[in-house]
Amino acid sequence: MEHRALPRLAASAAAALIVLATGCTGASVQGRPGASGLRDPYFPKAGNGGYQVEHYDLDLDYDPADGQLDGTAVITARATQGLSSFNLDLSGLRVEGVTVEGAGARFNRSGNELTVRPAEDLKKGEVFRTEVDYTGKPKAVTDPDGSQEGWIRTHDGAAGAAGAAGAVGVGEPVGSMAWFPGNHHPSDKATYDIKLTVPKGYEAVSNGELTSRTDTGDGQTEFVWHSAEPMASYLATAAIGKFKVTTGKTPSGVAVYNAVSPGEEARSAPRLARVPEIVEWGGGRFGPYPFSTTGAIVVPAETLAYALETQTRPVFSGAPSEDALVVHELAHQWYGNAVSPKSWKDMWLNEGFATYAEWLWSEDHGGPTAQQHFDALLAGDTAVDSEAGSDWSAFPPAAPPGPGQLSESPVYLRGAMVLQRIRQEVGDEKFFALLRGWVADHKYGNASTADFTAYAEKETGHDLKKVWDVWLYGEKPPR
Numbered sequence: 001m002e003h004r005a006l007p008r009l010a011a012s013a014a015a016a017l018i019v020l021a022t023g024c025t026g027a028s029v030q031g032r033p034g035a036s037g038l039r040d041p042y043f044p045k046a047g048n049g050g051y052q053v054e055h056y057d058l059d060l061d062y063d064p065a066d067g068q069l070d071g072t073a074v075i076t077a078r079a080t081q082g083l084s085s086f087n088l089d090l091s092g093l094r095v096e097g098v099t100v101e102g103a104g105a106r107f108n109r110s111g112n113e114l115t116v117r118p119a120e121d122l123k124k125g126e127v128f129r130t131e132v133d134y135t136g137k138p139k140a141v142t143d144p145d146g147s148q149e150g151w152i153r154t155h156d157g158a159a160g161a162a163g164a165a166g167a168v169g170v171g172e173p174v175g176s177m178a179w180f181p182g183n184h185h186p187s188d189k190a191t192y193d194i195k196l197t198v199p200k201g202y203e204a205v206s207n208g209e210l211t212s213r214t215d216t217g218d219g220q221t222e223f224v225w226h227s228a229e230p231m232a233s234y235l236a237t238a239a240i241g242k243f244k245v246t247t248g249k250t251p252s253g254v255a256v257y258n259a260v261s262p263g264e265e266a267r268s269a270p271r272l273a274r275v276p277e278i279v280e281w282g283g284g285r286f287g288p289y290p291f292s293t294t295g296a297i298v299v300p301a302e303t304l305a306y307a308l309e310t311q312t313r314p315v316f317s318g319a320p321s322e323d324a325l326v327v328h329e330l331a332h333q334w335y336g337n338a339v340s341p342k343s344w345k346d347m348w349l350n351e352g353f354a355t356y357a358e359w360l361w362s363e364d365h366g367g368p369t370a371q372q373h374f375d376a377l378l379a380g381d382t383a384v385d386s387e388a389g390s391d392w393s394a395f396p397p398a399a400p401p402g403p404g405q406l407s408e409s410p411v412y413l414r415g416a417m418v419l420q421r422i423r424q425e426v427g428d429e430k431f432f433a434l435l436r437g438w439v440a441d442h443k444y445g446n447a448s449t450a451d452f453t454a455y456a457e458k459e460t461g462h463d464l465k466k467v468w469d470v471w472l473y474g475e476k477p478p479r
Helices: 006-022 265-272 275-286 323-331 348-364 370-379 409-426 428-442 449-460 465-472
Strands: 051-063 068-079 083-089 094-100 106-110 113-117 127-136 140-142 148-154 166-170 189-199 203-206 209-215 220-232 238-241 244-249 255-260 293-299 315-317 339-341 445-447
Touching: 051 238, 094 106, 094 113, 166 293, 189 203, 189 238, 203 220, 203 255, 238 293, 255 265, 255 275, 265 293, 265 323, 275 293, 275 323, 275 348, 275 428, 293 323, 323 348, 339 348, 339 428, 348 370, 348 409, 348 449, 370 409, 409 428, 409 449, 409 465, 428 445, 428 449, 445 449, 449 465
Parallel strands: 051 189, 255 293, 293 315, 339 445
Antiparallel strands: 051 068, 068 127, 083 113, 094 127, 106 113, 140 148, 148 166, 166 238, 189 220, 203 238, 209 220, 244 255
């Protein structure tokens, strides 16, 4: 397997360390260190200060047989202050060398922080390229709620129960640092090019459009994926396996690319067949689909304990069990992906909206209406909504008690109930204009709960303070 210039970068790093040992001379320092962490309310060490990433160019070689990953990340960023050093988030993998603007850079590791010291300070506003060469066997990251993300090795019928058949990279909230260095906070969105080189016979799937697939002639296949629209790093994915790939288009011309693990094809087929229909339906309810591609990745069952809305191509662990799950993950392409949270405290803007999309799909397809779902939750009527018996009112959706509760039912269900309360107050015409306008006016950016509440009142012309006080922020269970 080609090692892509590790010796050159390692030599550059060694030279830089000699400079560090002998001291610095010349011009006085103009910059200051960038912050190691953005002080997110729930993940204070996630992300880094002093720069914004514009583009990631990832070149990854992966060997499913032994789990070895050799990677080069070229990160193009803009300095938001003068920088004498800056940090990247990276978990576990060994860094072989770093350059900034082509010059060897000093670096050191502390936990999940990679601190980089360029040969020359970076000026505020300067666009700079950082190249990181790294290697190792990426691992899973355990979340505060006990679930696993990061880099997960998979097993399927093609390899047998004893052998690893591939892997999948998933990143919500911070797991992407397990497979590439970056500014891993949702507030820093960037475009991506991801090249994946794997043994012949394997498929390698990522976000966006497949721009090339090349037999390298040495028993490897190279896949190049391009994401032209900005993406939060937690939405990036790389999936390697013996997938069965199918392609198509929605009626409005959006490209569909599905990749399904062996043994999951028959069970997945009915749900994935509805992807074009769901995307078209979402376009009518939420505004035009915000990306050029859509589809799904189905990894072997029990790989993950959840599905994830990875941008343009959600990941499902095993065949999706119902249409509502596919609706939920595809709705995130509008709410969470096109419009991403400013911080993890704003998670309900992802999950409340996607849950409400499930209710709307039901309403539009002969099932219980959104109001009936709302009423069922209030009444504990599990005959109408199977989740009505959950503790949906345990805490306000805009203020979960801690990071371990970000995926609990109040964020999803009570978050959706906030939207139904707005609909009750303003009527259908203004409400659905609000859903569409929110995406149109914030597309490819980030937004907070405060941004949404102000926007909702401005666009509908209604004072919604009671909705916010009781349903969104209220500590007492609403009735």
